[in-house]
Amino acid sequence: MAGMRYDSLKIENIVASGAIADAIDLAVISEKIEHCELNQKRFPGAVFRIENPKIASLIFSSGKVVLTGIRDQDTLEKGLSVIIEAMKKAGVKTYTEPRVGVTNIVCSYDIGKTINLNKVVMTLNLENIEYEPEQFPGLVYRIRDPKIVALLFSSGKIILTGGRTLDEIKRGLDFLEQKISGIL
Numbered sequence: 815m816a817g818m819r820y821d822s823l824k825i826e827n828i829v830a831s832g833a834i835a836d837a838i839d840l841a842v843i844s845e846k847i848e849h850c851e852l853n854q855k856r857f858p859g860a861v862f863r864i865e866n867p868k869i870a871s872l873i874f875s876s877g878k879v880v881l882t883g884i885r886d887q888d889t890l891e892k893g894l895s896v897i898i899e900a901m902k903k904a905g906v907k908t909y910t911e912p913r914v915g916v917t918n919i920v921c922s923y924d925i926g927k928t929i930n931l932n933k934v935v936m937t938l939n940l941e942n943i944e945y946e947p948e949q950f951p952g953l954v955y956r957i958r959d960p961k962i963v964a965l966l967f968s969s970g971k972i973i974l975t976g977g978r979t980l981d982e983i984k985r986g987l988d989f990l991e992q993k994i995s996g997i998l
Contacts, residue, residue: 820984822924826973828884832914834898835877838906843873846904862897869893879914890916921983923972929953929998931968937997955990962986966994 840860844852850862850873859874867889872880879897884890894912901908931953935945944954952965952973960982965973972990977983 820923820987822922822926823984823987824922825885825919825980826922827882827920828886828890828916829880829882829918829920830884830890830894830914831878831880831917832912833877833909834879834894834901834912834914835906835908837877838873838875838901840873840875843901843904843906847900850900862900864893864896867893867896869896871897873897881914890914916978918975919977919980919983920973920975921977921980923974923987925970925972925998927970927998929966929968929970929994931966933997934966934994938993955993957986957989960985960989962989964990966990 840852840854843862844850844860847862849864850860852860857872859872862871862873863869864871867884869881869883869889871882871893881890881893881897884893894914898908898912931945931947934953935943942956942958944956952967955964955966957964960977962974962976962982962985964986965975972987974983974986977986
């Protein structure tokens with residue numbers, strides 16, 4: 815892991831959220847927009863699935879939206895414009911500039927060798943580590959700055975989540991390298 819490069823760092827999912835309108839009539843949009851489903855007994859918002867780009871969006875009557883399944887900034891912008899266009903066609907008065915931003919990035923990383931999780935726990939002995947192999951096979955490491963949660967698996971695979979930018983994720987990975995490089 816020494817001199818870690820980011821070549822195996824892969825974005826698995828980006829979640830973005832914000833507001834696109836002051837209010838949205840969910841019954842109207844679920845009737846007028848194809849692939850937009852509403853079942854308020856199960857969930858308070860409408861679920862709008864887009865095929866190109868492939869994104870799932872949650873739409874709420876407050877005008878707020880949550881988009882998931884995004885892989886990059888370009889996909890976010892394309893998906894958002896598809897949603898806005900569909901809303902306008904359904905009669906929703908949307909904001910000229912949607913107020914939507916990235917709230918979470920989930921990445922995977924492979925260090926290329928196995929990790930002795932018990933040794934990591936014994937060596938670091940920190941309160942921001944959770945490891946209960948009977949409950950979950952991964953070690954949960956909560957990094958304070960940047961605020962990233964890393965899931966370490968004995969296979970050498972690491973999942974990083976909580977960052978709003980790829981730079982935050984990379985800083986979290988660098989911090990992790992500093993902490994565990996002598997243990998591997």
